[in-house]
Amino acid sequence: xxITIIGSxxxxxxxxxxxxxxxxxxxxxxSPTMQNAALLAYHVGAEAIDQLADxxxxxxxxxxxxxxxxIIDVARQLAPYNKLTVHTSGxxxxxxLEIFTANCxxxxxxxxxxxxxxxxxxxxxxxxxxxxxxxxxxxxxxxxTISNNVYRVSSDQRKIxxxxxxxxxxxxxxLYHVAEQLLNQNQLDFNIIRPLIDETAxxxxxxxxxxxxxxxxxxxxxxxxxxxxQLLDNSAELQAIYSMLSQAIIKMDKWG
Amino acid sequence: xxITIIGSxxxxxxxxxxxxxxxxxxxxxxSPTMQNAALLAYHVGAEAIDQLADxxxxxxxxxxxxxxxxIIDVARQLAPYNKLTVHTSGxxxxxxLEIFTANCxxxxxxxxxxxxxxxxxxxxxxxxxxxxxxxxxxxxxxxxTISNNVYRVSSDQRKIxxxxxxxxxxxxxxLYHVAEQLLNQNQLDFNIIRPLIDETAxxxxxxxxxxxxxxxxxxxxxxxxxxxxQLLDNSAELQAIYSMLSQAIIKMDKWG
Numbered sequence: 001x002x003i004t005i006i007g008s009x010x011x012x013x014x015x016x017x018x019x020x021x022x023x024x025x026x027x028x029x030x031s032p033t034m035q036n037a038a039l040l041a042y043h044v045g046a047e048a049i050d051q052l053a054d055x056x057x058x059x060x061x062x063x064x065x066x067x068x069x070x071i072i073d074v075a076r077q078l079a080p081y082n083k084l085t086v087h088t089s090g091x092x093x094x095x096x097l098e099i100f101t102a103n104c105x106x107x108x109x110x111x112x113x114x115x116x117x118x119x120x121x122x123x124x125x126x127x128x129x130x131x132x133x134x135x136x137x138x139x140x141x142x143x144x145t146i147s148n149n150v151y152r153v154s155s156d157q158r159k160i161x162x163x164x165x166x167x168x169x170x171x172x173x174x175l176y177h178v179a180e181q182l183l184n185q186n187q188l189d190f191n192i193i194r195p196l197i198d199e200t201a202x203x204x205x206x207x208x209x210x211x212x213x214x215x216x217x218x219x220x221x222x223x224x225x226x227x228x229x230q231l232l233d234n235s236a237e238l239q240a241i242y243s244m245l246s247q248a249i250i251k252m253d254k255w256g
Numbered sequence: 257x258x259i260t261i262i263g264s265x266x267x268x269x270x271x272x273x274x275x276x277x278x279x280x281x282x283x284x285x286x287s288p289t290m291q292n293a294a295l296l297a298y299h300v301g302a303e304a305i306d307q308l309a310d311x312x313x314x315x316x317x318x319x320x321x322x323x324x325x326x327i328i329d330v331a332r333q334l335a336p337y338n339k340l341t342v343h344t345s346g347x348x349x350x351x352x353l354e355i356f357t358a359n360c361x362x363x364x365x366x367x368x369x370x371x372x373x374x375x376x377x378x379x380x381x382x383x384x385x386x387x388x389x390x391x392x393x394x395x396x397x398x399x400x401t402i403s404n405n406v407y408r409v410s411s412d413q414r415k416i417x418x419x420x421x422x423x424x425x426x427x428x429x430x431l432y433h434v435a436e437q438l439l440n441q442n443q444l445d446f447n448i449i450r451p452l453i454d455e456t457a458x459x460x461x462x463x464x465x466x467x468x469x470x471x472x473x474x475x476x477x478x479x480x481x482x483x484x485x486q487l488l489d490n491s492a493e494l495q496a497i498y499s500m501l502s503q504a505i506i507k508m509d510k511w512g
Contacts, residue, residue, distance in 0.1 A: 170471030201457030215426030
């Protein structure tokens with residue numbers, strides 16, 4: 001397909017590269033900052049533009065991968081071209097595009113992207129939604145050229161998925177940060193705990209988290225929890241987090 | 257070395273197998289439940305006992321891997337043999353053994369063990385502490401036969417490490433559980449989010465968590481956070497957790 005990428009952030013960058021590798025033609029890359037557009041365009045053999053007025057109409061799909069707040073404005077400006085238009089946002093309903101065109105959908109990759117790490121896009125779960133069945137099928141075919149994990153997900157489900165990702169990714173990463181701070185304050189290297197972080201994530205690749213929960217809270221080991229609270233007594237915030245999460249684990253239903 | 261394993265839980269099981277593979281001789285395995293002692297003893301070619309009075313004095317080290325509460329009682333019963341004695345507990349000071357013998361130390365593997373997963377013990381961080389320098393050296397040599405990651409860690413540091421492990425392992429696993437529940441309640445499969453959990457842990461194997469924090473809280477994206485809180489309005493507990501962790505992330509020092 002001929003693909004136009006609107007945006008140059010982490011998602012746009014990884015997705016454009018995946019399309020290119022799968023043999024699609026990236027027609028243009030748009031960013032309001034020409035330097036960013038040019039960098040990504042160079043990597044995927046596309047033309048860089050910094051004005052939506054310069055969009056080449058000889059394309060099959062617009063992929064809008066910009067900040068959530070900017071989606072509606074971009075969609076409005078692309079509407080006159082009357083092309084299949086999708087966004088890549090987890091938190092935005094398909095209706096943000098339907099205001100302007102019935103020929104629309106969503107192409108949401110459920111992964112945490114960063115420029116410092118390459119990843120194999122074939123393993124990235126791609127959540128697609130089309131405004132009608134024909135569009136859904138088109139998007140599914142396109143998605144399967146770059147990912148082995150394609151899911152049909154409604155806008156309501158996608159909101160839940162985005163929320164679940166906060167619990168499964170953003171919050172754990174913050175807790176890794178707490179662990180690093182505790183270690184550093186006590187002349188211990190974060191390296192010592194990295195294998196534990198890895199194994200904790202590996203365990204739930206097969207099992208359900210409830211089957212592999214460990215630690216003082218699930219054993220209701222009050223003595224250890226009290227000792228931990230005392231070690232945290234210079235931080236009311238960490239004590240509150242420790243206490244709240246431990247209470248939640250104590251109440252966990254071990255049978256799922 | 258000739259090694260006697262006191263205990264038959266997850267840590268005892270993985271450690272005994274690692275010693276056996278490294279060419280050491282496991283003399284005996286003790287458990288108050290003969291069936292458990294026999295199962296592990298069979299795997300490592302040792303004798304099973306269910307009475308500490310049956311301990312064979314022809315050994316070089318006792319490795320006490322029992323519940324924290326039981327360590328002192330076991331150490332008392334082993335004291336008359338006058339052998340090098342270590343425990344494997346993250347939360348217990350070396351002083352629990354020093355009451356009974358000066359020939360003691362700690363041999364704490366910082367990993368989450370489960371019977372459902374094999375793991376390569378060479379990658380498990382082993383935290384050692386000896387009652388004096390000679391013992392520390394002996395334990396270091398022994399540790400290096402089964403692990404490539406041996407650290408000297410004092411009892412005070414080990415307490416912090418154990419606390420950090422709760423933040424890096426037990427709490428993230430609980431949050432994975434929350435994600436699974438949210439998905440299941442909305443007809444979504446936990447599989448869809450497993451690659452995200454994996455990648456989140458992989459990212460911090462090289463980077464510092466503060467460098468790779470993503471999500472609405474670190475962007476201070478109030479609109480998304482409010483939408484998430486609304487999606488959680490049937491659970492005051494999850495709202496409280498969401499709100500508390502998000503506030504903590506907002507205050508995160510991006511420069512570490």
